[in-house]
Amino acid sequence: xxxxxDQIYQKIFAILAFSSLLFLTGIIVVLFKEGLPILDSVSxxxxxxxxxxxxxxxxxxxGILPLLLGTLWVSFGALLVCVPIGIGAALYLHExxxxxxxxxxxxxxxxxxxxxxxxxxxxxxxxxxALYPESTGFTHGFxxxxxxxxLGNHGGADGMQFI
Numbered sequence: 001x002x003x004x005x006d007q008i009y010q011k012i013f014a015i016l017a018f019s020s021l022l023f024l025t026g027i028i029v030v031l032f033k034e035g036l037p038i039l040d041s042v043s044x045x046x047x048x049x050x051x052x053x054x055x056x057x058x059x060x061x062x063g064i065l066p067l068l069l070g071t072l073w074v075s076f077g078a079l080l081v082c083v084p085i086g087i088g089a090a091l092y093l094h095e096x097x098x099x100x101x102x103x104x105x106x107x108x109x110x111x112x113x114x115x116x117x118x119x120x121x122x123x124x125x126x127x128x129x130a131l132y133p134e135s136t137g138f139t140h141g142f143x144x145x146x147x148x149x150x151l152g153n154h155g156g157a158d159g160m161q162f163i
Contacts, residue, residue, distance in 0.1 A: 038062050077155020082162035089163065112163070121157040 038047065042062045050063015089109065093102055 074155045074158060078158035078162055081156050081159025085159075086163045109163075115161070117157065117161050120161045123157075 041060060042050070047062050047064060048068070049065050050061060051065050052061040052063050053067070054061045089105075093105060093109075097105060
């Protein structure tokens with residue numbers, strides 16, 4: 001009886017896993033089917049190096065360079081936050097923390113890992129706005145609180161979640 005139940009569960013999970021692959025394949029096919037016509041109106045070079053994304057203009061402009069650079073900047077900022085803190089926390093837990101400290105800190109870290117990124121972003125944005133009330137000069141575009149969406153906020157929030 002138990003063996004039959006296990007086989008049924010195994011088949012159910014195999015079907016679910018296979019169906020997720022089918023859905024993923026369907027998503028990729030639809031994205032390419034809908035996205036490839038852009039390359040009829042713009043070359044790949046213009047698409048990658050273009051600086052404007054105005055698909056509803058006449059003529060439309062499709063440039064993803066700011067999106068690519070923004071992704072790289074935010075990823076770099078996240079690495080600046082998460083690598084030192086993450087390695088430091090791991091070394092502390094493994095080498096210096098007592099058994100009692102480790103028993104408390106490990107579950108706390110695991111709970112922090114379950115928090116959605118939008119929550120980190122919300123709190124990080126509020127905290128960075130308080131830290132930089134009059135940001136000007138070099139940091140103006142990076143951590144300026146009057147700009148709701150900036151590289152400092154997103155890099156820091158991503159870095160805290162990556163820990």
